[in-house]
Amino acid sequence: MSHRTELQDTINDLVDGHRGILAADESNPTIARRFSAVEVESSEETRRAYRQMLLSTEGLEDAIAGVILYEETLRQSDDNGVPLPQLIATRGIVPGIKVDKGKGPLPGAPGDMITYGLDGLADRLQGYREQGARFAKWREVYPVSDYNPTPLGLSANAEMLARYAAQCQNEGIVPIVEPEVLIKGDHSITRSAEVHEQVWQAVFGALQRHGVVLEYMLLKPSMVTAGQDAATAPPDQVAELTLRALRRSVPLAVPSINFLSGGQAPAEATANLNALNQRRADGLWQLSFSFARALQGPALEAWHGKTENVPEAQAALALRARLSQLAMQGKYAP
Numbered sequence: 001m002s003h004r005t006e007l008q009d010t011i012n013d014l015v016d017g018h019r020g021i022l023a024a025d026e027s028n029p030t031i032a033r034r035f036s037a038v039e040v041e042s043s044e045e046t047r048r049a050y051r052q053m054l055l056s057t058e059g060l061e062d063a064i065a066g067v068i069l070y071e072e073t074l075r076q077s078d079d080n081g082v083p084l085p086q087l088i089a090t091r092g093i094v095p096g097i098k099v100d101k102g103k104g105p106l107p108g109a110p111g112d113m114i115t116y117g118l119d120g121l122a123d124r125l126q127g128y129r130e131q132g133a134r135f136a137k138w139r140e141v142y143p144v145s146d147y148n149p150t151p152l153g154l155s156a157n158a159e160m161l162a163r164y165a166a167q168c169q170n171e172g173i174v175p176i177v178e179p180e181v182l183i184k185g186d187h188s189i190t191r192s193a194e195v196h197e198q199v200w201q202a203v204f205g206a207l208q209r210h211g212v213v214l215e216y217m218l219l220k221p222s223m224v225t226a227g228q229d230a231a232t233a234p235p236d237q238v239a240e241l242t243l244r245a246l247r248r249s250v251p252l253a254v255p256s257i258n259f260l261s262g263g264q265a266p267a268e269a270t271a272n273l274n275a276l277n278q279r280r281a282d283g284l285w286q287l288s289f290s291f292a293r294a295l296q297g298p299a300l301e302a303w304h305g306k307t308e309n310v311p312e313a314q315a316a317l318a319l320r321a322r323l324s325q326l327a328m329q330g331k332y333a334p
């Protein structure tokens, strides 16, 4: 592989033992949904203003090592004409890019989904690199039922993640591999643990078949929790079952595991990450975060599309980032 030094440098910048990743890569339909909840219209300009607000937060670099951006944001600039990727890069935050193109049903596997976007990916990655992106993200989703994910769903989704990751490493871009087991439904935490093991084992089998170098990637998984319509499991149990499933499935060559928040409330996701780090034994992977909603939620509510609310919104983001950082050390007190 010709890009080893570059990939290692990016890993060193993203995995430093005390910072996590901010996911700010909502596609246009997703950000429109988030904006409409706070009665803000989604336009190119409101999206630019919102992302500028997030990315110019003072001290963001203290707790955040990388930000996942959306394609449109990579081309946008702040009020002073500074490109948004450059705005963060100059403060020691690595710009990243979401590269998948959404999802739909997987034919032949009722109830399972599959993500689009492999065609032309190499060309797109080269373009994103020129715009400053040094890492990428691709998400596959797994709805849970008594029958899902099916064996076909497990193997097809794992193949997609592996082909994406191999392509990224070929272009000198660190892949974040994101298999998200959805929280939707009333499944038990035991069922969630079973599905997570199946998913991670299928994903790592495929990554190894495709020659992906595990030292040069990050895993962005969901936590093992009960479905959102079932009784919430306590952080200790979430941590115990998540760590057990990880130990059974994820090689130690992976440098960091950066959890998504997946619809958990900010305090819940943070408490669960904290419990994970309190139980984490020495020599295991770094256990960090790559939250979108659990970092941005309170900031978006404070912002409400108004310039005069920017300081309050930035304070809300800085607080969630700092609390998530404390959870990485197992020192978060709600």
Ligand code: 13P
Pocket (backbone or CB within 6 Å): 023, 139, 178, 260, 261, 262, 263, 290, 291, 292, 293, 294
């Ligand atoms: P949430 O933390 O809101 O689940 O988002 C993470 C993410 O990047 C989903 O792709």
